Amino acid sequence: MRNYIIRRLLQLVPLLLIISFFIFITLSLTGNSLRSLLTSNPRITAETITKLERIYGMDKPLLVRFVYWFKAFFTGEWGYSREYHDAVLVLIKARMPVTLALMGLSFLISVAIAIPIGIYSALKQYSLLDYAATALAFFGMAMPVFWFGLMLMLLFGVKLGWLPLGGYSSQGMDTANFLMRFLDHLKYLIMPAIVLGLQEMASWTRYTRSSMLEVLRMDYVRTARAKGLSERTVIYKHALRNALIPIITLLMLAIPGLFGGAVLTETVFSISGIGRLLYTAITTSDTFLSMGTLMVLAILVVIFNFAADLLYAIADPRIKYS
Amino acid sequence: MDNREVLVDIKNLRTFFYTEDGVVPAVDGIDLTIHQGEVVGLVGESGCGKSVTALSIMRLIPNPPGKIIGGQIFFHGEDLLKKNEEEIRLIRGDKISMIFQEPMTSLNPVYTIGDQISEAITLHQKIHATEAKKRTIEMLHLVGIPEPEQRFSQYPHEMSGGMRQRVMIAMALSSNPELLISDEATTALDVTIQAQILDLMRGLQKKLGMAILIITHNLAVVAEMADTINIAYAGKIVESASAREVFKSPRHPYTYGLLKSIPKFTEKRTNEPLPAIEGMVPSPYHMPKGCRFNPRCPFATEKCREEEPEILELTPGHLVRCFHPIEP
Numbered sequence: 001m002r003n004y005i006i007r008r009l010l011q012l013v014p015l016l017l018i019i020s021f022f023i024f025i026t027l028s029l030t031g032n033s034l035r036s037l038l039t040s041n042p043r044i045t046a047e048t049i050t051k052l053e054r055i056y057g058m059d060k061p062l063l064v065r066f067v068y069w070f071k072a073f074f075t076g077e078w079g080y081s082r083e084y085h086d087a088v089l090v091l092i093k094a095r096m097p098v099t100l101a102l103m104g105l106s107f108l109i110s111v112a113i114a115i116p117i118g119i120y121s122a123l124k125q126y127s128l129l130d131y132a133a134t135a136l137a138f139f140g141m142a143m144p145v146f147w148f149g150l151m152l153m154l155l156f157g158v159k160l161g162w163l164p165l166g167g168y169s170s171q172g173m174d175t176a177n178f179l180m181r182f183l184d185h186l187k188y189l190i191m192p193a194i195v196l197g198l199q200e201m202a203s204w205t206r207y208t209r210s211s212m213l214e215v216l217r218m219d220y221v222r223t224a225r226a227k228g229l230s231e232r233t234v235i236y237k238h239a240l241r242n243a244l245i246p247i248i249t250l251l252m253l254a255i256p257g258l259f260g261g262a263v264l265t266e267t268v269f270s271i272s273g274i275g276r277l278l279y280t281a282i283t284t285s286d287t288f289l290s291m292g293t294l295m296v297l298a299i300l301v302v303i304f305n306f307a308a309d310l311l312y313a314i315a316d317p318r319i320k321y322s
Numbered sequence: 323m324d325n326r327e328v329l330v331d332i333k334n335l336r337t338f339f340y341t342e343d344g345v346v347p348a349v350d351g352i353d354l355t356i357h358q359g360e361v362v363g364l365v366g367e368s369g370c371g372k373s374v375t376a377l378s379i380m381r382l383i384p385n386p387p388g389k390i391i392g393g394q395i396f397f398h399g400e401d402l403l404k405k406n407e408e409e410i411r412l413i414r415g416d417k418i419s420m421i422f423q424e425p426m427t428s429l430n431p432v433y434t435i436g437d438q439i440s441e442a443i444t445l446h447q448k449i450h451a452t453e454a455k456k457r458t459i460e461m462l463h464l465v466g467i468p469e470p471e472q473r474f475s476q477y478p479h480e481m482s483g484g485m486r487q488r489v490m491i492a493m494a495l496s497s498n499p500e501l502l503i504s505d506e507a508t509t510a511l512d513v514t515i516q517a518q519i520l521d522l523m524r525g526l527q528k529k530l531g532m533a534i535l536i537i538t539h540n541l542a543v544v545a546e547m548a549d550t551i552n553i554a555y556a557g558k559i560v561e562s563a564s565a566r567e568v569f570k571s572p573r574h575p576y577t578y579g580l581l582k583s584i585p586k587f588t589e590k591r592t593n594e595p596l597p598a599i600e601g602m603v604p605s606p607y608h609m610p611k612g613c614r615f616n617p618r619c620p621f622a623t624e625k626c627r628e629e630e631p632e633i634l635e636l637t638p639g640h641l642v643r644c645f646h647p648i649e650p
Contacts, residue, residue: 219427225382226422227442227493228415231407241432317477318431 001313004321008306017070019298023291024066033285034058073295079288083280088292091277096296098168099266099273102196103258105189110197110204111251118208119240125213133205140202145261149195149268156191163191166270192269196261200254207250208243215243245316252308256301326357328396329500329533330379335393337371337378340386346606348374350557351393353633356501361527361534363544363565365580366554367603372537375554376503379535380420381410397501416446419494423506425486429478435462436474439493446497461492466522484515488522495526502527503535508543520547541580545569553577556604556614559633563640571650573642575619613645621646 034052037044053059057068072079078088121130157165164170164187173184215221216239224238225231262275270276274293281289313319337349349371356362364372377383378390381402395402397418402410422428430438439461440454449457455474462470465488478486487507494502504523508516524547527534536544544551544565551568553561553576561574572578579599601618604610613631616622625645633643 219422219424220430222382223422223428223490223493224430226380226415226420228411228413228445229441230411238430238433242430245432316432318479 001321005310008309012302012306015302016295016298019302020070020073020291020295021066023294023298024069025062027287027290028062030285032058033287036285069291073291078292078295081281081286081289083284083286083289088288091289092274092292092296095272095274095277098271099259099262099275101185102189102193102262102265102271102273103255105186106193106197106258107251107255109193110201114201114204115208115244115247118205119212119235119243121205121209122212122216122243123235130209133209137202137205140198143198145195145198145264146268148198149192149265152191152195153269164188168271168273188271192265192271195268196258196265199261200257204247204250204254208247211243211246212239215239218242241315245312248311248315249308252304252311255304256297259297259300326359328355329358329360329398330354330356330535331394331396332375332379333394333396335375335378335390335395337374337383337388337390339388344607347557347609348388348606349378350609352554352557352559354552354559354562356533356535358500359527359531359533360550361536361548363548363551364535364537364554365539365541365544365551367539369556369603369606370554371557372539372554373505376420376505376535376537379501379503380414380418381405382414382420412446415442415494415499416497417499418501418503419497419499420503420505421487421490421494421507423509425483425490425507425510428490429486431478434475434477435481435489436476439489439496442493443496457496458492461496462489464495464526465489465492467492482515483511484518487511487515487519491519491522491526495530495532498530499532501533501535503537505537506539507536509538509540516543523547541584553580556606556609558614558643559641560615560643561641562633567640571648573636573640573647573650574615574644575621575646575648576615578648579618613643621648 034049034056038046038049057065060068069079076089078092080086081088081091084091117133121133124130153165156163168185168188169181170184173181176184216235218239221234221239224234229238259275262273263279264275265271266273266275267279274296277289278293278297280286281293309321313321332352332354335349335352335354336347339346339348348369352371352375354362354364354375364375366372374383374388379395379402381390383390390403393403397413402413405413429435436455436458439458440451443449443454443457444451447454447457459470459474462473467473467485467488473481478489481489490507507523508519511519520543523534534547536548538544548565551563551565552559553568553574555576561568561572561577563573568577569581572581576599579597582597583599585596599618600620604614604617610617610627612628613619613622613626616626619626623646629645631643631645633641635641636647
């Protein structure tokens with residue numbers, strides 16, 4: 001097991017190299033961002049562009065540029081954002097906590113709602129609540145995120161005035177104690193977190209339900225009942241543990257997806273996190289900033305893939321890595 | 323046999339399944355008596371209602387779609403069907419235990435076998451975990467599992483089918499039940515392992531003295547073990563007698579057909595095909611009128627097609643449900 005973990009960690013480096021190469025190629029296909037300055041900025045001359053290209057190394061071949069970038073990336077030099085006039089790493093570091101908090105809250109809310117509903121739906125199959133949960137799940141899956149976000153804002157922000165419409169914290173909170181700051185952030189993040197997690201929540205409900213239904217038909221559940229165990233023990237000890245094995249993988253693999261969703265959610269709720277940073281970077285052709293943020297996403301994907309594999313082995317004793 | 327006290331007395335048990343395609347009378351009036359310490363065989367083809375009978379005793383019929391709609395199951399004179407869920411739960415796995423056909427899937431893959439056995443022990447005997455562990459290891463030892471201390475912390479997937487069935491037996495016997503129901507417990511195993519498990523069950527029965535209800539489609543299994551044999555067909559018992567009687571002088575044409583279809587090594591080999599019972603088990607949705615065996619019975623008459631025979635005691639202890647029983 002330990003060897004497996006070490007091997008997997010070592011594999012992360014070449015994996016990230018390959019991923020970053022593809023991101024690099026794809027971004028370079030969007031055109032030379034310096035050349036595009038000619039059309040957007042009337043005061044710039046062709047000579048200045050050529051000069052800038054030499055400074056930024058844009059006159060070098062693609063592969064050479066990539067090698068330079070990767071070396072720099074590896075040593076923590078993630079480049080300079082033209083749009084924000086600041087180092088990419090500094091920008092990302094500053095926005096990381098907000099996005100992680102948003103993703104974490106969204107994940108927790110989704111799990112806390114989806115799994116109990118899924119279990120209940122399976123136990124009371126074809127009951128009124130099962131049908132209601134099914135209908136809500138399809139509603140959640142079909143709902144466009146931006147529209148749902150706007151509707152929540154309209155209801156809870158404008159009409160009822162319970163929650164703030166956007167942002168991340170109230171003014172003057174810097175000096176408040178930890179609990180106050182936490183509650184303040186929670187007030188801002190609760191709506192975007194629900195919006196962000198809605199689709200995952202909906203599909204996890206369905207997955208939990210079907211996984212649970214499948215497990216409840218298993219012979220070992222009958223054995224557990226034949227032992228004389230209470231229905232509670234049969235379901236929550238014997239059935240649930242088995243039903244959750246496939247769900248764990250699903251949950252882990254969905255986390256990077258939440259990052260992708262954060263792009264939209266943070267934009268709708270004007271939260272200045274990494275999602276919005278990526279959005280700005282791409283819309284303004286800020287190459288280094290785009291590369292940096294996309295690499296953060298790539299790292300999240302590989303880490304949570306790895307976490308999924310590890311948790312899978314912990315949850316299911318039949319899985320052994322060597 | 324009859325001087326022993328009656329342990330289980332099933333009277334006119336009827337368990338139906340309500341499916342989208344119609345009602346399946348899986349068990350339709352089964353009577354069965356098990357005395358204390360007696361080994362009773364319940365034999366029949368797939369779909370004759372033998373497993374459903376077992377699950378009815380345990381009150382483990384999945385509902386929906388199944389439902390026990392009539393009859394009584396007396397256990398020590400008390401009707402199990404009148405007990406509430408909580409009362410029956412305390413009997414399950416304590417006084418009545420059951421082992422199942424599929425040892426590969428009957429154990430929970432995510433818990434160790436020690437965990438799964440001691441769980442039953444702590445539940446029914448209300449003893450401490452360390453004591454339960456000791457008792458579990460004793461049980462593993464009793465069912466012939468080598469190195470029980472090491473096996474205690476193994477998972478089911480680390481064991482063979484035969485070993486898992488031994489674990490199931492250890493679990494079932496851990497609370498000293500008065501009745502062990504074995505539902506095709508050896509069917510999924512290799513013949514050699516099958517023989518070992520049967521040997522083990524026979525040995526444990528002698529040692530511990532519990533009654534066993536052996537459910538099987540294999541007459542050879544009950545031939546060696548059972549005191550009494552009940553033959554079931556299409557949800558009813560058609561013949562019931564001591565094992566000796568059933569094999570020596572079967573009276574019901576169905577039992578007769580079953581016995582004829584067993585190849586005998588003692589007879590001289592001929593090129594004659596092995597005799598088989600003509601036709602198929604009736605569809606549960608369309609049970610034949612009259613005697614349920616009549617479409618396949620070589621002796622069937624007009625009466626058999628119209629009227630359903632009652633089960634009658636032809637000679638002491640030998641019950642047959644037939645208008646034209648075979649003369650001994």
